[in-house]
Amino acid sequence: MNPRMDLxxxxxxxxxxxxxYEKPAHEQDLAKLDTIQEVLxxxxxxxxxxxxxxxxxAVGYKxxxxxLDIEVSNRENRKLRLKIDLxxxxxxxxxxxxxxxxxxxxxxxxLFGYQKALGLKGLQFNYLxxxxxxxxxxxxxxxxxxxGRFPAQRVLAVSCLLWGIMVLIMTQCRSFGxxxxxxxxxxxxxxxxxxxxxxxxxxxxxxxxxxxRQCIWYSSLGVAGIIGSYISMGISKLNPNxxxxxxxxxxxxxxxxxxxxxxxxxxxxxxxxxxxxxxNDREKLVAVKRVSANETGIKNKAFNRRQAMLSLYDLKTIxxxxxxxxxxxxxxxxxxxxxxxxKDMGFSTTRTTELKSxxxxxxxxALIIGGAITLNVPNSRLLTAxxxxxxxxxxxxxxxxxxxxxxxxxLVSFWLVNAQSVGFTISLVxxxxxxxxxxxxxxASGLVFTAYCWGNFAGPFVVKPSQAPRxxxxxIGLLVGYAIKLACHFLLLVYMYMSNRRRDKTYGPADxxxxxxxxxxxxxxFENKNFRYVL
Numbered sequence: 001m002n003p004r005m006d007l008x009x010x011x012x013x014x015x016x017x018x019x020x021y022e023k024p025a026h027e028q029d030l031a032k033l034d035t036i037q038e039v040l041x042x043x044x045x046x047x048x049x050x051x052x053x054x055x056x057x058a059v060g061y062k063x064x065x066x067x068l069d070i071e072v073s074n075r076e077n078r079k080l081r082l083k084i085d086l087x088x089x090x091x092x093x094x095x096x097x098x099x100x101x102x103x104x105x106x107x108x109x110x111l112f113g114y115q116k117a118l119g120l121k122g123l124q125f126n127y128l129x130x131x132x133x134x135x136x137x138x139x140x141x142x143x144x145x146x147x148g149r150f151p152a153q154r155v156l157a158v159s160c161l162l163w164g165i166m167v168l169i170m171t172q173c174r175s176f177g178x179x180x181x182x183x184x185x186x187x188x189x190x191x192x193x194x195x196x197x198x199x200x201x202x203x204x205x206x207x208x209x210x211x212x213r214q215c216i217w218y219s220s221l222g223v224a225g226i227i228g229s230y231i232s233m234g235i236s237k238l239n240p241n242x243x244x245x246x247x248x249x250x251x252x253x254x255x256x257x258x259x260x261x262x263x264x265x266x267x268x269x270x271x272x273x274x275x276x277x278x279x280n281d282r283e284k285l286v287a288v289k290r291v292s293a294n295e296t297g298i299k300n301k302a303f304n305r306r307q308a309m310l311s312l313y314d315l316k317t318i319x320x321x322x323x324x325x326x327x328x329x330x331x332x333x334x335x336x337x338x339x340x341x342x343k344d345m346g347f348s349t350t351r352t353t354e355l356k357s358x359x360x361x362x363x364x365x366a367l368i369i370g371g372a373i374t375l376n377v378p379n380s381r382l383l384t385a386x387x388x389x390x391x392x393x394x395x396x397x398x399x400x401x402x403x404x405x406x407x408x409x410x411l412v413s414f415w416l417v418n419a420q421s422v423g424f425t426i427s428l429v430x431x432x433x434x435x436x437x438x439x440x441x442x443x444a445s446g447l448v449f450t451a452y453c454w455g456n457f458a459g460p461f462v463v464k465p466s467q468a469p470r471x472x473x474x475x476i477g478l479l480v481g482y483a484i485k486l487a488c489h490f491l492l493l494v495y496m497y498m499s500n501r502r503r504d505k506t507y508g509p510a511d512x513x514x515x516x517x518x519x520x521x522x523x524x525x526f527e528n529k530n531f532r533y534v535l
């Protein structure tokens with residue numbers, strides 16, 4: 001019999017003052033049990049609700065569960081990967097290339113009298129070069145949230161259209177203030193691109209495939225630089241008295257191309273494998289099954305405050321933050337002043353555009369070689385980045401200390417610093433393939449691009465016209481920046497290697513299937529004890 005069914009005998013123990021009534025011991029115990037049961041049921045219900053909500057918000061989780069029992073042959077996997085490569089990779093490549101061309105259009109316009117046309121004085125051109133990164137900084141967090149909450153391709157397309165319009169408006173700016181405002185808004189609208197493409201690469205590719213693919217689409221910076229150089233060279237052969245002016249043509253061509261490309265992104269680029277129109281039903285399942293092996297999930301529409309806080313004290317984020325900030329200062333120099341630095345070595349305008357394209361080619365070659373090594377040599381990512389960083393450090397030292405009479409030695413050294421893109425790309429890969437939890441990954445990406453913005457903002461100010469033609473401040477800035485980046489990547493390698501060893505010793509060998517499930521449920525690498533870093 002339930003002891004709570006007959007408690008009439010308790011009434012005899014009541015006093016007239018009910019406030020002094022004390023329940024018997026066995027009834028107090030039962031009350032406690034009831035309370036515990038209610039709490040357990042409440043907690044279980046909350047946990048079930050949170051898990052269900054998390055799964056509902058996790059993009060691709062349904063397809064992942066459906067694909068658990070699917071057998072995928074190597075041939076089918078290769079065929080699907082090729083299909084993704086042929087459709088997704090070119091879109092990423094062109095989008096990133098256009099963003100870079102538009103952002104660095106001032107570098108080419110500067111060859112054609114842009115400063116004179118606007119009456120710029122002192123460091124005003126430096127501020128114009130840097131202002132885009134202030135907008136970039138302010139725009140990246142809302143853009144990152146929009147990419148997580150809404151279809152990523154829609155966010156990218158609208159962003160692309162708006163920054164293309166800003167490039168076209170640059171042709172109408174005739175004062176420092178108006179150009180500064182337009183550059184600021186351009187930065188806001190461009191902020192969705194590189195962080196967004198970094199996150200989206202992890203939506204489509206496995207951890208082993210990510211480095212090469214990221215290197216490929218990021219190498220568009222070099223290709224875009226070559227295209228920009230030859231567009232400038234072609235413009236330089238036109239009638240100098242024509243209208244529109246040469247520098248205006250740069251903005252018309254690049255801005256118009258960007259606006260047209262925005263419409264293509266909107267209709268052609270899918271958000272994730274689970275809703276890709278160019279894949280059939282089985283291919284969608286296989287595509288999701290492939291990336292579930294990343295152990296980091298695909299995308300989660302819910303914002304996780306705890307994961308956001310984690311990104312602030314994650315040592316990986318801190319080291320990558322410092323490395324990117326240190327390297328972004330010389331990057332700001334190379335992106336905005338490469339034409340001026342080369343021209344001041346004694347070359348004509350046309351010859352300068354040709355010689356700049358060699359540095360862009362070095363960037364492409366370095367990225368492809370670096371990506372190929374990381375694809376074929378296991379756990380070689382940070383070693384590859386460290387090697388590229390060492391090359392950049394040596395090249396920057398040569399630029400700083402070779403005599404001015406050694407023109408070609410200094411020029412070759414300037415070309416070689418373009419290999420720094422390998423280290424930057426590996427930094428992005430660290431985020432996309434070594435951080436679990438979508439909010440954690442997105443916030444870490446935001447912090448890293450914060451460092452990128454402020455480093456690039458500072459970069460132009462180490463280039464002082466009074467130091468021409470040697471630009472001692474700029475060359476020393478390159479040397480110090482690359483040396484710090486070299487040290488940070490080495491420390492990151494040591495940290496992740498030791499973490500893997502500690503986890504193996506504490507938890508034993510990793511359970512890959514359990515780790516995949518944890519990743520698809522949006523767990524971080526710290527919650528997922530079966531997670532192991534890719535070095």
